[in-house]
Amino acid sequence: DQQVKQNSPSLSVQEGRISILNCDYTNSMFDYFLWYKKYPAEGPTFLISISSIKDKNEDGRFTVFLNKSAKHLSLHIVPSQPGDSAVYFCAASAEGGKLIFGQGTELSVKP
């Protein structure tokens, strides 16, 4: 069973608009959440993270929101750029630095 779920396999957004990627999790013991970005033929790269004691973390155009009561997090990209087109993976940190990933959401930002 998937402890981390990304229910939208794809998302298409116009350049300059906001992209919102969503992620749900089931285990309330997760203490850290991360987003990774992956381009074709490359490995995932770390994008942004948030501790479970916070509800928001911002880094430039990227903001992650955490709603612990709903076991939900989201990544907002504003404004979206064509170079943001990639697969985005949500992940949760479990014991020992182990990461549990979602299925990924493919974002396409159209000019």
Add this chain to the structure above:
Amino acid sequence: DAGVIQSPRHEVTEMGQEVTLRCKPISGHDYLFWYRQTMMRGLELLIYFNNNVPIDDSGMPEDRFSAKMPNASFSTLKIQPSEPRDSAVYFCASTEDPDRAYEQYFGPGTRLTVT
């Protein structure tokens, strides 16, 4: 640093053959992870090592899969015998800081096709 290095980048093999995937972590990184990416399940952790010792192999699908880390700069993931359902992209990742072990650096992956 060259980053995490994986070889081969692509592997095509026939069902029943043995497959060995290789990984060189970033120098100084004490944690090494093997993942498998499929469309249905996304990125799944197969096994991870700390200081060359396997810590958690609960994600290894079955006995056909085995992983070793004979030294700090090299790890292998072996599938014997391989089956078509093993076709996927296999990633290796490493990290140095146990307090931030969740920020992992990934290699480019090995795309495995079993016919």
